[in-house]
Amino acid sequence: MGLTMTTLTVKCPTCHKTVTWAAENSFKPFCCERCKLIDLGEWVMEEKRIPGESLELDINENEDQFFQ
Numbered sequence: 001m002g003l004t005m006t007t008l009t010v011k012c013p014t015c016h017k018t019v020t021w022a023a024e025n026s027f028k029p030f031c032c033e034r035c036k037l038i039d040l041g042e043w044v045m046e047e048k049r050i051p052g053e054s055l056e057l058d059i060n061e062n063e064d065q066f067f068q
């Protein structure tokens with residue numbers, strides 16, 4: 001039984017695999033680079049979609065004010 005050290009583990013947000021929170025794990029809280037990129041990609045897509053919609057509304061409002 002060599003596992004007496006307190007090892008912090010987290011669940012990978014993408015695939016829910018148990019990940020050891022180790023200093024050498026540069027992808028934490030993800031288990032691997034692939035899961036990190038998948039989560040990052042979804043986040044970037046959502047970030048782009050939300051301002052994209054509000055930007056269109058802002059442009060329309062500005063045009064209405066401009067022509068009045």
Ligand SMILES: [Zn+2]
Nearest residue numbers: 012015031035
């Ligand atoms: Zn994962």
